[in-house]
Amino acid sequence: MNVLLIGSGGREHALAWRLAASPLLTKLYAAPGNPGIAKEAELVALDIADHDAVRRFCLDHGIDLVVVGPEAPLVAGLADDLREAGIRVFGPSKAAAQLEGSKGFTKDLCARFGIPTGAYRRFSALEPAKAYVQQQGAPIVIKADGLAAGKGVTVAMTLEEAIEALEACFDGSFGSAGAEVVVEEFLTGEEASFFCLCDGTTALPFGTAQDHKRVGDGDTGPNTGGMGAYSPAPVMTPEIVERTMREIVEPTMRGMADMGHPFQGVLFVGLMIGDKGPQLIEYNVRFGDPECQVLMMRLKEDLLVLLNAAADGQLGHTSARWRDETALTVVMAAKGYPASPEKGSVIRGVEAAAGENVEIFHAGTDLRGGELVANGGRVLNVTAMGASVGEAQKRAYESVGRIDWPEGFCRRDIGWRAVERERG
CATH class of the missing domain: 3.40.50.20 (Rossmann fold)
Known part of the structure; x- marks a missing residue:
């Protein structure tokens, strides 16, 4: 092929x-x-x-x-x-991709088909949105309706933060993505990422992961596209996976088909796992980044066979098997990320840092004069396998240490929740 x-x-x-x-x-x-x-x-x-x-x-x-x-x-x-x-x-088709392309579309779908998610309101003007936020109080979540490269969501812990986020959306900081805003209830619990391959009718569970969105250690600083991830996510127990399929994924697949937009591709379910069980934070219509990197490390099946089955409506005849080990990836980013990453710095030692059970995926690199240079915000994904999260974490950071890139940085605590669980 x-x-x-x-x-x-x-x-x-x-x-x-x-x-x-x-x-x-x-x-x-x-x-x-x-x-x-x-x-x-x-x-x-x-x-x-x-x-x-x-x-x-x-x-x-x-x-x-x-x-x-x-x-x-x-x-x-x-x-x-x-x-x-x-x-x-x-x-997915353009119509089905609205699940990611419009936060409002997704929230309306949830309301129509009884999918558990936070309460919400949609706004197309600043003043009504401000009045609603002041009425609801903080913490509260502000989302630009459209695509904003992972940067259009603010989890506002104070009213001042919420108002600033609304103003940023409506003053054009996110372009047309912020022309409409969704204001959501703040959900509590532990976040997790759940994936399904879909063929329009069948949804095949395709692994779990936990991402780290904040730029700094201890989940501090601004949100990013993701500073690291590990798979599987311990919070996604068999019971939570079953409930997620029954309460969220299956009604979404039925609902999209009923609306004339059958979903084919990757359905990425962003979840909050709390006292009420799994609740939908958002959908994405592609593999997560950097979650895809850890999923691909663990996958035992032929990926091309599975993607072909999804394209042909034949997922009901397939399965996905996984390695039992944990995969963990650390994102190495350019100084200034996420606001103003510095491009052009030389990176050395990447090939020497890879090895058995370690792959280094390029995220934002270029070749100039025969040298590897940074050409984006998130630049390298140092990805390792281990018998435990702690072992995978240790292996990944050892490889990070072998990369010679003074202008790069990374979080030093990827996988901390799971490591704490392992330590009891």
Whole structure:
């Protein structure tokens, strides 16, 4: 099979690494890719926002399956345009991608189909939103309705923070994504990420993880796209997984089908696990980043077989098996991230830092003059396997220590909740 992978981050490097291992694969292309992905695939200089160009490339190169990594092309309708040309795609339609593209759409879906989530209101103007927030009090959650690269959500612990977040949305800080705002009840408990592969009818559970969104140790500082993750998430017990499928995933799949938007692709369920059981925080319509990296380390199945089954509506005949060990990834980011990351600094020692049970996925790198340089905010994902979370954590940070990049930084406590559990 000839496969085209869309994207250029750490998630896509992990997907390329797994896809390249499939006996079904004839040729793997990646657009635009990165230096890490170049070791697994042939990079293609395609503008992925130019759907016509992507379509022409697929037809010219006999592409059998397109795997779309990031959310923006899905929300923009790339999957629809390719399918109209007879090209098979793993990823939801534009209508189904509203589950991530519009926070308000998701909250309305939850209300309509009885899916447990926090109470909410939608606003398209600042003053009514401020009045509602002042009436509700803090803590409270402010979300830009549209895509904001993981930065449009504020968990406001004070009214002042909440008002500042509303003003940021409505003054254009997040562009058109903040033209409408969702104000949500603050949920308490422990967060977890749950994934399903979906084929429009069937949802196949596809692993659990726990992400670390705050930039600093001890979950301090601003939210980021994710500073690290580990899998599996201990909080996702068999009972919680069963309830999540029954109370959240299955009604969502039925609801989307009833609305004429059957969901095919990855359904990423962001959960709060508290006294009421699992409650939905948000949906994403692609693999999480950096959660994908730890999932790919643990997956025992042929990824390409599973993605083909999802594209063909055949997931009911498949299963996903996992390694028992824990996978943990540490994000190395450029100084200034998430506000103003510094680009261009030289990174050395990456290949020497990898080894048995350690993979280093490139997230924001480039090659200049033969040297690897930082070209983004989140730059490297140092990912390790271990018999326990503590062992995986130790192995990952040992590899971090072998990378020579003075201008980079990382959190030093990824997996701390699970490590504390292990210590009793």
